[in-house]
Amino acid sequence: MQLPKSSQLASRLEWRESAGSTNLELIQLAGTEQLPNFTVYATANQVAGRGRSGRVWETPANSALAISVLLHPPMSSPADLGKLGWLPLIAGLAMSRTVASVLGTNSGNASVPSPKVGLKWPNDVLVNEHKICGVLTELVGNSVVIGAGINLTQTQEQLPIPTATSLLLQGALLPTALAESFDLVLSTYLQNLSELYNRFINLGLDAVASGVRQQIIDGCITLGREVRAELPDGTSVLGRAATIDDTGRLVLDVNGQVMPLSAADIVHLRH
Numbered sequence: 001m002q003l004p005k006s007s008q009l010a011s012r013l014e015w016r017e018s019a020g021s022t023n024l025e026l027i028q029l030a031g032t033e034q035l036p037n038f039t040v041y042a043t044a045n046q047v048a049g050r051g052r053s054g055r056v057w058e059t060p061a062n063s064a065l066a067i068s069v070l071l072h073p074p075m076s077s078p079a080d081l082g083k084l085g086w087l088p089l090i091a092g093l094a095m096s097r098t099v100a101s102v103l104g105t106n107s108g109n110a111s112v113p114s115p116k117v118g119l120k121w122p123n124d125v126l127v128n129e130h131k132i133c134g135v136l137t138e139l140v141g142n143s144v145v146i147g148a149g150i151n152l153t154q155t156q157e158q159l160p161i162p163t164a165t166s167l168l169l170q171g172a173l174l175p176t177a178l179a180e181s182f183d184l185v186l187s188t189y190l191q192n193l194s195e196l197y198n199r200f201i202n203l204g205l206d207a208v209a210s211g212v213r214q215q216i217i218d219g220c221i222t223l224g225r226e227v228r229a230e231l232p233d234g235t236s237v238l239g240r241a242a243t244i245d246d247t248g249r250l251v252l253d254v255n256g257q258v259m260p261l262s263a264a265d266i267v268h269l270r271h
């Protein structure tokens with residue numbers, strides 16, 4: 001498949017006609033040879049996509065992209081490991097901007113209301129409250145694989161849950177040639193991801209000084225919402241999502257008490 005724009009942005013582009021899980025296959029490849037920072041492993045036919053906590057990511061062939069990017073963040077101390085928690089948020093914001101930009105090509109058409117695109121903490125991109133992308137980040141030694149699944153042309157019937165959506169369902173005018181539409185979405189994402197990632201690492205993985213935290217806050221539609229946080233221990237808590245703190249945690253206001261969360265599934269309760 002010819003992907004000229006994406007090939008220019010990746011240090012190395014490994015495109016596969018089909019793959020099990022792109023994250024897993026990139027991790028396996030990285031175990032057999034030295035891969036450069038920003039190696040990209042992608043397919044439009046992922047047959048064993050993984051979500052978080054053992055969940056699955058399901059996409060019919062040629063209707064969605066599965067993209068995994070290998071990063072070697074420069075780390076100068078063990079404390080830097082904790083800063084890698086920003087990477088899923090960075091990837092989510094990069095994809096959120098990608099979706100907004102692809103949908104924005106319709107903005108000349110006044111009959112199509114502009115969709116509300118944003119990042120749902122910690123790893124989803126939503127369009128009008130429907131999930132269009134999920135991010136799964138995995139640590140491999142001191143390197144990171146960031147996986148993103150983005151729905152392109154599924155119909156509602158082809159999506160696994162009623163609250164999922166695709167670019168096509170949201171009215172995107174994608175190029176009719178498959179390769180062109182894959183290259184458009186992949187290259188826009190890689191461009192957005194590299195801009196944010198470089199800004200972050202150039203300031204020593206400092207999300208605050210680099211302005212990355214503020215950009216994530218600005219793009220995060222969870223903030224200000226009443227939410228239910230489902231915690232890893234099986235309990236859940238209700239509160240208002242107040243902010244994202246200096247370490248990337250979602251800070252809930254629970255009846256006036258501050259509760260920072262580093263891992264949780266968030267349900268947006270009302271508009």
Ligand code: BT5
Nearest residue numbers: 021022023049050051052057058066134135147148149164
């Ligand atoms: C995620 O997990 O959303 C992370 C998905 C990451 C997928 C990428 S694709 C490239 C890379 N390689 C992989 O193997 N994985 C990554 P989580 O937050 O756990 O959400 C999973 C839930 O999303 C499922 O339980 C479904 O409810 C829903 N879901 C599954 N497929 C979906 C789809 N295509 N669109 C929207 N929602 C989906």
